[in-house]
Amino acid sequence: MTHEIAVIPGDGIGQEVTPAAVEVLEALEIDFEFVEADAGDAVLEETGEALPQETYDLAASADATLFGAAGDTAADVILPLREAVDSFVNIRPAKAYPGIDAVRPKTDLVFLRENTEGVYAGHEDRLTQDVSTLTRVVTESASARLAEFACDYVADGEHDGFSIVHKANVMRETDGLFRDTVKRVADENGVETDQVLMDAFATRVCLDPEQFDVVVCPNLAGDVLSDLAAGLVGGLGLLPSANVGPDRALFEPVHGTAPDIAGQGVANPAATIISAAMLLEYLGYDAESEAVHAAVEDTLENGPRTPDLGGDASTADVTEAIVDRL
Amino acid sequence: MTHEIAVIPGDGIGQEVTPAAVEVLEALEIDFEFVEADAGDAVLEETGEALPQETYDLAASADATLFGAAGDTAADVILPLREAVDSFVNIRPAKAYPGIDAVRPKTDLVFLRENTEGVYAGHEDRLTQDVSTLTRVVTESASARLAEFACDYVADGEHDGFSIVHKANVMRETDGLFRDTVKRVADENGVETDQVLMDAFATRVCLDPEQFDVVVCPNLAGDVLSDLAAGLVGGLGLLPSANVGPDRALFEPVHGTAPDIAGQGVANPAATIISAAMLLEYLGYDAESEAVHAAVEDTLENGPRTPDLGGDASTADVTEAIVDRL
Ligand SMILES: CC(C)[C@H](C(=O)O)[C@@H](O)C(=O)O
Ligand SMILES: CC(C)[C@H](C(=O)O)[C@@H](O)C(=O)O
Numbered sequence: 001m002t003h004e005i006a007v008i009p010g011d012g013i014g015q016e017v018t019p020a021a022v023e024v025l026e027a028l029e030i031d032f033e034f035v036e037a038d039a040g041d042a043v044l045e046e047t048g049e050a051l052p053q054e055t056y057d058l059a060a061s062a063d064a065t066l067f068g069a070a071g072d073t074a075a076d077v078i079l080p081l082r083e084a085v086d087s088f089v090n091i092r093p094a095k096a097y098p099g100i101d102a103v104r105p106k107t108d109l110v111f112l113r114e115n116t117e118g119v120y121a122g123h124e125d126r127l128t129q130d131v132s133t134l135t136r137v138v139t140e141s142a143s144a145r146l147a148e149f150a151c152d153y154v155a156d157g158e159h160d161g162f163s164i165v166h167k168a169n170v171m172r173e174t175d176g177l178f179r180d181t182v183k184r185v186a187d188e189n190g191v192e193t194d195q196v197l198m199d200a201f202a203t204r205v206c207l208d209p210e211q212f213d214v215v216v217c218p219n220l221a222g223d224v225l226s227d228l229a230a231g232l233v234g235g236l237g238l239l240p241s242a243n244v245g246p247d248r249a250l251f252e253p254v255h256g257t258a259p260d261i262a263g264q265g266v267a268n269p270a271a272t273i274i275s276a277a278m279l280l281e282y283l284g285y286d287a288e289s290e291a292v293h294a295a296v297e298d299t300l301e302n303g304p305r306t307p308d309l310g311g312d313a314s315t316a317d318v319t320e321a322i323v324d325r326l
Numbered sequence: 327m328t329h330e331i332a333v334i335p336g337d338g339i340g341q342e343v344t345p346a347a348v349e350v351l352e353a354l355e356i357d358f359e360f361v362e363a364d365a366g367d368a369v370l371e372e373t374g375e376a377l378p379q380e381t382y383d384l385a386a387s388a389d390a391t392l393f394g395a396a397g398d399t400a401a402d403v404i405l406p407l408r409e410a411v412d413s414f415v416n417i418r419p420a421k422a423y424p425g426i427d428a429v430r431p432k433t434d435l436v437f438l439r440e441n442t443e444g445v446y447a448g449h450e451d452r453l454t455q456d457v458s459t460l461t462r463v464v465t466e467s468a469s470a471r472l473a474e475f476a477c478d479y480v481a482d483g484e485h486d487g488f489s490i491v492h493k494a495n496v497m498r499e500t501d502g503l504f505r506d507t508v509k510r511v512a513d514e515n516g517v518e519t520d521q522v523l524m525d526a527f528a529t530r531v532c533l534d535p536e537q538f539d540v541v542v543c544p545n546l547a548g549d550v551l552s553d554l555a556a557g558l559v560g561g562l563g564l565l566p567s568a569n570v571g572p573d574r575a576l577f578e579p580v581h582g583t584a585p586d587i588a589g590q591g592v593a594n595p596a597a598t599i600i601s602a603a604m605l606l607e608y609l610g611y612d613a614e615s616e617a618v619h620a621a622v623e624d625t626l627e628n629g630p631r632t633p634d635l636g637g638d639a640s641t642a643d644v645t646e647a648i649v650d651r652l
Pocket of ligand 1: 074079223
């Protein structure tokens with residue numbers, strides 16, 4: 001069965017790392033049909049729209065989407081694209097790889113971030129000259145859907161439940177609803193949980209990242225705390241992510257467009273290629289997914305490496321090395 | 327001129343570290359009148375109120391307040407106390423001390439956290455069985471007041487301006503107003519600023535804390551990011567804070583009640599004693615403040631040390647050593 005894969009490179013190094021990941025996927029000789037589309041600063045300049053309707057429609061109909069990065073228009077591109085795939089969870093692994101310089105080399109976390117609401121629901125008003133407001137929305141249904149997903153996620157025997165991270169001591173009604181709903185669903189599924197305030201989590205994950213494993217949290221908490229974890233593992237350069245919906249999903253590196261090195265052919269394609277490995281797993285190609293993960297890890301450990309990791313290889317060199325190791 | 331100092335030890339190790347800090351203040355033989363009051367879990371159990379009206383009134387009228395910690399009632403105690411002193415800024419230094427094991431030994435940051443609004447404005451509703459909302463409030467006036475304070479703060483010649491940390495790419499109206507107002511006030515005062523998204527800040531501060539110095543941010547961002555910085559410097563045990571209003575201020579260690587070690591007489595009093603040094607500076611006793619800072623730093627570096635720092639000294643031993651070094 002052919003799978004249609006939307007490919008949206010975007011801006012900056014997105015134009016370099018996305019084709020690299022497609023090259024890896026093509027090397028697996030799976031029956032994928034790749035369809036490319038535009039989004040980001042460049043297409044905004046050309047057409048007046050950062051996310052053309054065709055691109056939105058493509059993501060909303062393809063089996064899976066691979067997205068690179070967008071510049072100043074990042075929020076205008078990625079937030080609607082998450083909606084296009086009806087993504088209710090953002091999966092963000094943050095793992096320190098052997099051989100890579102990390103602040104906390106034993107970090108191995110997965111964030112399951114609520115992906116539809118919280119402050120991202122985006123209802124804002126300027127009530128008076130002085131006063132602006134934002135309505136943060138938390139629903140029982142979105143919290144329960146995320147919790148069901150989290151319960152499935154940890155049912156593989158490799159995890160002892162998950163941590164619920166929240167700020168319900170201040171946001172009592174909204175994060176209280178989030179915390180209580182996630183806990184109730186976990187209890188119903190016989191999944192163990194513990195509860196950690198998001199500020200305490202920030203301290204504790206620096207001091208001892210090994211005490212955490214899978215972290216379930218609201219949207220903005222997931223944004224900030226997964227980026228914190230990225231700092232602990234040595235930067236955004238290696239972090240993949242998946243935006244999963246009921247019928248389709250979108251995969252993207254956590255890094256941005258890296259304007260300082262864009263166009264030089266030296267961007268590290270690892271995060272996008274690991275995102276492609278998550279795409280493979282999502283579509284059921286488990287063996288291929290594992291092969292890509294292993295090839296990337298072997299390459300990170302033994303080289304060649306791009307300059308961000310202290311090497312002098314190009315994007316093409318690293319991609320070729322990964323393909324050779326498949 | 328006598329200054330009235332409200333002393334609110336609270337729960338757990340608050341009962342041990344707060345008297346230690348008072349002992350240090352008393353050793354300076356300044357004309358302080360200490361008035362003690364109750365707050366926290368224990369007084370809730372006794373009287374049905376975590377923050378008795380007398381305690382609130384005392385903080386609202388004393389020249390300065392020294393607060394220890396509260397247990398499960400922390401939010402019910404500290405949020406009204408911040409209001410009692412009309413505190414519009416929470417000053418949170420996060421500095422790695424020589425001789426103390428830190429994840430990032432070169433960290434030396436000060437957070438100036440907005441202390442009255444954001445999600446802490448606390449307007450929440452359960453609209454339906456499914457939907458809860460919280461109204462996040464950002465005002466131009468509170469942002470400007472914080473920015474004026476920040477401009478004064480960096481005018482001592484030791485700082486090159488400050489960083490404005492926000493999430494205005496998602497919270498466009500509210501954090502946009504915050505960012506633009508703080509920037510405008512800084513420009514008017516000839517103070518240099520840069521702007522960093524809060525998620526990017528979380529990554530970058532782990533990778534290279536030395537790139538930041540003074541950080542100005544909304545309430546919840548300040549809560550989480552200063553706790554992150556606490557993790558980088560080796561834990562909450564050494565972090566002081568000041569809640570400053572126009573006419574009075576409240577000083578507290580960032581740590582909690584530490585129920586695991588409470589009552590054993592081994593709590594580290596450093597954070598509370600450094601908070602007392604901030605109190606001295608606030609009341610204009612600059613030389614005394616510097617003497618306390620120096621005595622604490624000397625003691626942290628050369629001992630004696632409490633068990634959290636690998637020593638076996640008691641709270642009383644450490645306090646005595648600090649007093650001896652004054
Ligand atoms: C670009 C921005 C809107 C986005 C977010 O806040 O979710 C980004 O930070 C991310 O985490 O993917
Ligand atoms: C106890 C809690 C309400 C408080 C806060 O969120 O401000 C605490 O975390 C702090 O930072 O002092």
